[in-house]
Amino acid sequence: MSARRTLAITRRLLEQFRRDRRTLGLLFVAPVLILTLFYFLLRGGGGQPAMGVVNQDQGPLGAAVTQELLNSRSVQASEMDAPSAAARLRDGQLAGYVVLPSDFSAAARQGTIQPQIHVEGSEPGQSGAVIQATGAAVATAAGSLLRGTGVAAPTFSPSVTYLHGGPSLDSLDYFGGAFVGLVVFFLVFVVTCVAFLRERSQGTLERLMASPLRRSEIVIGYMLAFTILALVQALEVLVFSLAVLHVHNAGNVLLIFGIETLLVLVAVNLGIFLSTFARTEFQAVQFIPIVIVPQILLSGVILPVSSEPGWLQAISNVLPLTYAVNGLRAVMLKGADLTWPSVQLDAAVVAAFCVLALAGATATLRRQVA
Amino acid sequence: MSTDLAFAVEVDGVVKRFGRQLALDGVALRVRRGEVYGLLGPNGAGKTTLIRCLVGLVRPDAGTIHVLGHRLPNLGVLGRVGYMTQAAALYPDLSVAENLRFFAAISGADGSVDEALRFVDLEDRRSSVVSTLSGGMRTRVSLACALVHRPELLLLDEPTVGVDPQLRVQLWGRFRDMTANGTSIVVSSHVMDEAERCDRLGLIRFGRLLAEGSADELRRLAGSDRLEDAFLRLSEEVPA
Numbered sequence: 001m002s003a004r005r006t007l008a009i010t011r012r013l014l015e016q017f018r019r020d021r022r023t024l025g026l027l028f029v030a031p032v033l034i035l036t037l038f039y040f041l042l043r044g045g046g047g048q049p050a051m052g053v054v055n056q057d058q059g060p061l062g063a064a065v066t067q068e069l070l071n072s073r074s075v076q077a078s079e080m081d082a083p084s085a086a087a088r089l090r091d092g093q094l095a096g097y098v099v100l101p102s103d104f105s106a107a108a109r110q111g112t113i114q115p116q117i118h119v120e121g122s123e124p125g126q127s128g129a130v131i132q133a134t135g136a137a138v139a140t141a142a143g144s145l146l147r148g149t150g151v152a153a154p155t156f157s158p159s160v161t162y163l164h165g166g167p168s169l170d171s172l173d174y175f176g177g178a179f180v181g182l183v184v185f186f187l188v189f190v191v192t193c194v195a196f197l198r199e200r201s202q203g204t205l206e207r208l209m210a211s212p213l214r215r216s217e218i219v220i221g222y223m224l225a226f227t228i229l230a231l232v233q234a235l236e237v238l239v240f241s242l243a244v245l246h247v248h249n250a251g252n253v254l255l256i257f258g259i260e261t262l263l264v265l266v267a268v269n270l271g272i273f274l275s276t277f278a279r280t281e282f283q284a285v286q287f288i289p290i291v292i293v294p295q296i297l298l299s300g301v302i303l304p305v306s307s308e309p310g311w312l313q314a315i316s317n318v319l320p321l322t323y324a325v326n327g328l329r330a331v332m333l334k335g336a337d338l339t340w341p342s343v344q345l346d347a348a349v350v351a352a353f354c355v356l357a358l359a360g361a362t363a364t365l366r367r368q369v370a
Numbered sequence: 371m372s373t374d375l376a377f378a379v380e381v382d383g384v385v386k387r388f389g390r391q392l393a394l395d396g397v398a399l400r401v402r403r404g405e406v407y408g409l410l411g412p413n414g415a416g417k418t419t420l421i422r423c424l425v426g427l428v429r430p431d432a433g434t435i436h437v438l439g440h441r442l443p444n445l446g447v448l449g450r451v452g453y454m455t456q457a458a459a460l461y462p463d464l465s466v467a468e469n470l471r472f473f474a475a476i477s478g479a480d481g482s483v484d485e486a487l488r489f490v491d492l493e494d495r496r497s498s499v500v501s502t503l504s505g506g507m508r509t510r511v512s513l514a515c516a517l518v519h520r521p522e523l524l525l526l527d528e529p530t531v532g533v534d535p536q537l538r539v540q541l542w543g544r545f546r547d548m549t550a551n552g553t554s555i556v557v558s559s560h561v562m563d564e565a566e567r568c569d570r571l572g573l574i575r576f577g578r579l580l581a582e583g584s585a586d587e588l589r590r591l592a593g594s595d596r597l598e599d600a601f602l603r604l605s606e607e608v609p610a
Contacts, residue, residue, distance in 0.1 A: 203459030207515070210425035211476045212449040 022283060030289040037297045040312050049126040050076045051133070052085040052097030059105020064145055065115075066100070068137035075133040086118070089163055092342070095120050096130035098158075108146075113138055113154045121162035122333035123304060124174050131160060164334040169248055176247030177332035178301040178325040180237055184260055185267045185321060186292055188230040192271025193284045196222065200275070215365040219358065223268045230264040231257075250335030255343075256328060262350040263324045269357030276364040295321050320353035375439055378403050378523045378554035379424060384433035386419055386577075393419040394430065395577035401523075401556055404549050408568030409558040410601060416577040417558035418456070421527050424556065425453045438522055449478045452521035456528050458512035462501035466492060466511050469500060470518050477519035486518040489544060506537050513541065517548070524548065526557040530564060542567050562598045575605050 017024055053069050055062045069077040075095075080088070085097040096119035101107075107114060117134055119127040138156050146153065165173065199205045208218055238256060241247040249256070274291065278284040296302070298312065299321035305313055316322050327346030330336035336343045379401035386394040394416050401407040409417045422428040423435055426443050440447040460469050467483055474481030487493045490510040495503065500511060509529070517524060524545075530538045542564070545555055557568065565571055566585050573580040573588070581588060581604045585597050592600035 202462065203455055203457055204461060206427065206455055207453065207459050207473070208476065210427055210448060210451075210453040211473075212445050212478050213476050214445065 023286065026286050026289065030293075034289065034293055034297070037294060037312075040309055041297060041303050041307070048074055048076050049095035049129050050078075050093060051130045052080045052088065052094050053077050054080060054082045054085050054097060054099045056082075056102045057100045057104035058102055059108075061105040061108050061113075061141060061145055062100040064141035065104075065134075065137050068141050069098070069133060072133050072137060074129055074136075077133075089118060089120055092120065095123070095126040098130075098134045108142060108154045111154045113142065113156050113158075115158050117158045117160045119160060119162055121164040121166065121169065122174070122329065124169055124171060126304070127162070131158065134158065164250070165248060169333070172245065173248035173333065174329075175301070176241055176245070177329040178299075180234075180241055180247075180256065180332075181260055181263050181324045181328045182296060182299075182301055182321070183237055184230055184234045185263050185324070186296075187233065188226060188264050188267035189271045189292065190285075190288065191229075192222065192226050192268045193275045193278070193287065194281050195226075196272045196275040197278055197281055197284050201280070209365075215362050218365065219269070219272060219361045222272060223265065223358070226268045226271075227261070227264055230267070231261060234260040234264065247332070249332045251331035252337060255331050255337060259324055259327045259331070259347060259350065262347065262354060263320070265354040266320045266324075266350060266357050269354065269361045272361035273357055273364055295319050298322070299325050301325055320350055323349040323353075376403060377401060377436070378438055379407075379556060380434075380436040381420070381423075382434045384420070384423060384430045384435060386416075386423065386428060386430050393577050394423070396433070397574070397577070397579050398433075399572050399579055399582065401554055402570075403554050404552050405569040406545060406549055406555045406557060406567070408565050408571045409556065409574055410560065410565050410571050411558075411574035412560060412605075415574045417574055418527055419577075420574070421453075421525050421556065421558055424525055425451060449519065450522045452516035452519065452524040454512055454516035454524070454526045454529055456531065458505075458508040460500050460508060460511055460515065463499065465497045465499050466503075466514075467496040469511060470514055473515040474518045477521075479519040479521075481519040483518060486514040489517065490514045491540070506533055509533055510537070510541075513544075522553060524553055524555045526555065528558055528560075530559070530561065538564075562596075562601070565597055565601075573601060573604055580604055 051069070053066050055066045057063070066079060069075065070079070080097070082099060085094065088094045089097060096117060099116040099118070101114070101116065104113070104115070115134060115138065117131055119130050121127055135156055135158070142154060160167070162169075199208070234257065238253065238260070242249055242253070274287055275284060278287070298308070298316045299305075299319050300316065301321070305316045305322060308316060323346040327343055327350070330340065330343055330346070338344065338347075377400050379399070381397055381399050384394050384397045385392075397416070397420060399407075409420065411417050419428055423430055424437060424442075425448060426445070429443065435442045437444070437447050438450055461472070464472070466487070470481075470483040470486055474483060483496075484493070487496055490513055492507065492510055492514065495507065500508060503511065509532070513526075513529065516526070530541060533541070545557075549555060557564070559565060568585070570582065570584055571588060572582045581591060583591065588604065589595065589597060589600045592603040594600040594603055
């Protein structure tokens with residue numbers, strides 16, 4: 001083995017990297033970017049789940065628990081009456097609310113504390129936070145009220161009702177809805193981007209442009225082919241998730257498929273559009289950490305968009321994946337259908353992104369050839 | 371808009387700049403129907419840019435181009451033009467016949483895959499995947515793709531680079547068969563042997579057409595016996 005020959009290889013590679021500024025930039029910028037996003041997502045201090053407190057108690061305990069919850073740092077609590085709490089839960093403004101019944105203090109002296117907790121239920125993390133915060137508030141309030149009275153600490157046994165899903169809803173059910181869309185979006189984007197890049201690099205795009213083909217015919221032809229492939233893939237993902245993995249689904253399977261179709265169309269056109277900005281397949285793969293990973297982090301797949309700091313939410317709100325994930329979750333977890341305004345909005349925004357990406361893809365073809 | 375039908379190509383005062391570099395500097399030329407017109411010039415002279423102008427891939431900054439009587443840009447007329455790029459631009463994972471069928475379909479004109487295969491002597495390789503073919507075979511497939519839709523004008527950008535002499539002679543025989551059927555051919559080259567086979571030649575250098583005529587006329591013009599010398603002498607007469 002010759003050190004000189006080995007080092008020649010090492011040196012050549014480093015020289016190549018020096019010329020490929022983009023790869024160098026990626027190596028050093030992408031990790032900082034992704035870690036920063038994680039920082040703001042996990043430690044950004046963005047919103048705690050909003051909860052309502054309905055205090056109907058005649059005794060002192062109700063007022064004490066209410067005060068504890070209003071002071072709580074793990075939830076954002078506010079006092080309201082029962083009908084408006086129920087309405088706001090349905091609107092999605094509240095993650096949950098607790099009703100402290102009129103005999104709350106009296107029952108506590110008998111040894112049981114039974115608040116009624118109503119949670120939205122489609123996000124296990126937020127539901128858990130509401131239940132936990134209520135338990136903590138009750139324990140603190142009861143402890144200080146009963147201290148020195150000789151009454152034994154009452155047992156905390158809340159009755160929890162779920163607007164959507166139920167106590168059996170687990171993390172897979174929560175993530176499942178998003179992953180069904182995400183997996184398809186990601187793979188379709190990469191495959192289209194590389195395929196279109198190959199069309200450029202092997203010179204056949206030049207031949208296409210020298211034929212009577214219109215640019216829109218090229219883009220739509222691509223779109224149809226990859227849509228057919230991607231829809232078969234989407235169907236497979238959906239059947240596997242629902243039938244084999246038993247991911248919770250309360251909604252219409254056709255509607256899920258419809259949202260996925262729109263997302264596929266966005267991915268195909270985004271792939272064609274971005275392929276203009278890569279010279280090699282190597283560079284196309286680099287779009288994954290720069291374009292795809294931030295989208296995954298910011299679209300609410302892992303952590304809800306509402307837990308992000310405000311300026312990050314602004315970015316999340318212009319990403320197509322955010323709306324697709326939101327729509328898919330609404331359908332699968334809440335059984336939403338097309339009559340829901342939120343689903344209409346999600347579908348309309350994803351459709352608008354389709355048109356935008358299609359226009360972008362068509363426009364970049366001109367740029368390449370001029 | 372139609373102009374003189376005696377010409378397959380009419381180029382007038384075409385200027386094309388890429389950044390600060392002047393690729394075409396007022397080129398004017400005519401290609402008659404049924405002739406082989408050779409664009410001769412060193413690398414970087416503007417031959418490829420001119421050919422790309424003729425298929426609408428490059429839009430001139432100034433000047434006009436008529437192809438088969440239609441003023442460019444005109445998408446429709448491209449269906450009657452065949453274009454063979456320098457490198458064999460094919461789909462490597464498709465078979466020969468699949469490539470041909472595709473290029474016939476996008477040209478929107480009637481085409482016969484079998485006829486094109488016969489033309490380049492590749493009938494026995496019709497179902498071979500392109501990536502398994504030799505370089506010479508790929509060049510032939512590329513040519514077949516350029517003429518599968520029976521174009522009236524065939525543009526060949528250095529078609530015989532990397533092609534062995536035997537195949538080159540064979541391909542030129544085919545080109546002659548086509549012109550006999552009324553097809554016009556524009557071919558770019560820097561190989562003098564090919565230049566001899568053209569009906570007329572245009573010498574291009576620094577984006578300008580320096581001289582035009584048959585090989586004999588150019589030799590006479592330069593007072594030289596060999597076309598190569600004539601070409602060099604005519605190129606030098608014009609200051610850069």
